[in-house]
Amino acid sequence: MNSRRFLSALALIALTLTQASAKPSTDPRIAAMVRAVSAADLRAYDNRLVDFYTRNDFSEDLNSPTRGVFAARDWIKSQFEAAAQKSGGRMTVTLDTYLQDKTARTPRPVTESSIIATLAGDAPGPTYVMSSHYDDCDGDCTDGRGQAPGADDNGSGASAVLEAAKVMAPQHFHGTIIFAVFDGEELGLWGSDHFARELKAQGTNVVADLNNDIIGTSNAPAGSADRHTVRVFSEGLIDDAKVSAVNLVGSENDSPSREIARFVKSASEQYVAPMTATLIYRADRFRRGGDQESFTAQGFPAIRFVEIHEDFRHQHQNVRVENGVQYGDLPQYNDWTYLASVTRMNVAALAALALGPNQPAGVAILITGLTNDSTLRWKAAARATSYEIVWRETSAPMWQHSKNVGNVTQATVPVSKDNYILGVRSVDANGLVSPAVYPAAVR
Numbered sequence: 001m002n003s004r005r006f007l008s009a010l011a012l013i014a015l016t017l018t019q020a021s022a023k024p025s026t027d028p029r030i031a032a033m034v035r036a037v038s039a040a041d042l043r044a045y046d047n048r049l050v051d052f053y054t055r056n057d058f059s060e061d062l063n064s065p066t067r068g069v070f071a072a073r074d075w076i077k078s079q080f081e082a083a084a085q086k087s088g089g090r091m092t093v094t095l096d097t098y099l100q101d102k103t104a105r106t107p108r109p110v111t112e113s114s115i116i117a118t119l120a121g122d123a124p125g126p127t128y129v130m131s132s133h134y135d136d137c138d139g140d141c142t143d144g145r146g147q148a149p150g151a152d153d154n155g156s157g158a159s160a161v162l163e164a165a166k167v168m169a170p171q172h173f174h175g176t177i178i179f180a181v182f183d184g185e186e187l188g189l190w191g192s193d194h195f196a197r198e199l200k201a202q203g204t205n206v207v208a209d210l211n212n213d214i215i216g217t218s219n220a221p222a223g224s225a226d227r228h229t230v231r232v233f234s235e236g237l238i239d240d241a242k243v244s245a246v247n248l249v250g251s252e253n254d255s256p257s258r259e260i261a262r263f264v265k266s267a268s269e270q271y272v273a274p275m276t277a278t279l280i281y282r283a284d285r286f287r288r289g290g291d292q293e294s295f296t297a298q299g300f301p302a303i304r305f306v307e308i309h310e311d312f313r314h315q316h317q318n319v320r321v322e323n324g325v326q327y328g329d330l331p332q333y334n335d336w337t338y339l340a341s342v343t344r345m346n347v348a349a350l351a352a353l354a355l356g357p358n359q360p361a362g363v364a365i366l367i368t369g370l371t372n373d374s375t376l377r378w379k380a381a382a383r384a385t386s387y388e389i390v391w392r393e394t395s396a397p398m399w400q401h402s403k404n405v406g407n408v409t410q411a412t413v414p415v416s417k418d419n420y421i422l423g424v425r426s427v428d429a430n431g432l433v434s435p436a437v438y439p440a441a442v443r
């Protein structure tokens with residue numbers, strides 16, 4: 001090979017390496033946390049929650065250490081406190097308790113009490129939330145006496161949050177992580193609404209809420225199953241979005257919650273193969289809601305994990321056999337391996353957020369002149385050592401291309417802003433990336 005050919009071969013190798021390293025590198029800290037998630041733990045947590053017979057909001061007056069919503073609350077609190085023992089004093093456990101007024105749906109005022117475990121970051125930084133709810137229902141969500149196992153809705157999500165707290169409490173993160181198990185979801189997202197308003201009032205910078213509600217099984221009613229897929233719901237537009245402005249630039253698919261959903265899909269699939277996160281471009285399912293909506297209502301980006309198939313014979317049903325069919329939200333219908341997979345996806349995404357760099361702020365795309373390339377600028381972000389400009393076709397769901405532009409705060413890529421959607425994300429010294437930020441157009 002002559003020297004010129006040799007040099008061009010080297011250049012080709014260098015180019016190939018650059019493209020390979022454009023993929024986020026696997027972080028051994030995240031891989032270790034993901035591996036530590038235990039299906040046996042999740043099964044034990046969920047069965048323990050079912051043992052309280054009912055966690056209905058109106059079982060709060062049972063005054064029993066073994067039965068009812070507040071007996072379950074005290075046990076959840078004790079589990080967080082056990083996890084906090086391994087945090088070196090960085091994890092604190094509190095109750096968010098208040099008296100909920102009677103509503104059109106409910107017979108009387110009722111005390112609500114959510115359990116909040118907060119793992120302080122090593123430096124002041126953003127706050128990341130993993131949430132779920134622990135209250136449940138039989139066929140009547142105000143019946144505080146009937147059997148309501150709630151193994152899937154939402155013993156599954158509450159168990160996932162407990163397990164994530166256990167695995168993550170000993171580790172160090174730059175930002176604060178809140179592990180929340182809310183009360184009062186079934187009757188109007190009460191507990192999460194109360195808590196998200198508090199976060200807003202305190203000026204907390206919540207970057208993402210990963211909510212988990214009904215993640216216990218992939219079994220479909222007809223007997224099929226999809227053990228490797230979970231849905232991730234995210235809302236499209238924030239409430240004060242001006243539709244004409246959104247239409248002008250085509251930003252309808254790039255709300256802050258959507259960028260978190262894309263990030264969650266990438267991070268979770270990277271660490272928990274062959275699991276797939278199917279992005280659903282909706283706030284939630286028809287006629288259903290979830291605690292992530294309490295966060296988006298306060299302007300905090302949020303997504304919801306929910307199993308791919310739902311069996312409505314095992315949600316909000318009195319436990320009974322009718323025409324040979326077993327009804328009721330019983331633990332034998334959960335799939336602990338599947339629940340462990342979805343819990344691992346949460347841990348991967350949450351750790352990637354809380355270990356990685358902050359998102360760049362003030363991201364703008366410059367539209368001063370008519371050009372066929374794209375110039376973006378942004379403000380330097382904490383822990384970022386370089387930045388990537390990402391882009392995709394306007395009809396593509398996920399980012400398709402990225403270019404690392406170095407440790408700068410403005411760069412131009414030879415990509416037409418008229419033909420592609422572009423964004424910017426931070427990269428840290430370990431190769432971890434932040435969620436991308438959609439730019440504002442600036443003349």
Ligand SMILES: [Zn+2]
Pocket residue numbers: 133153154185213214
């Ligand atoms: Zn639920």
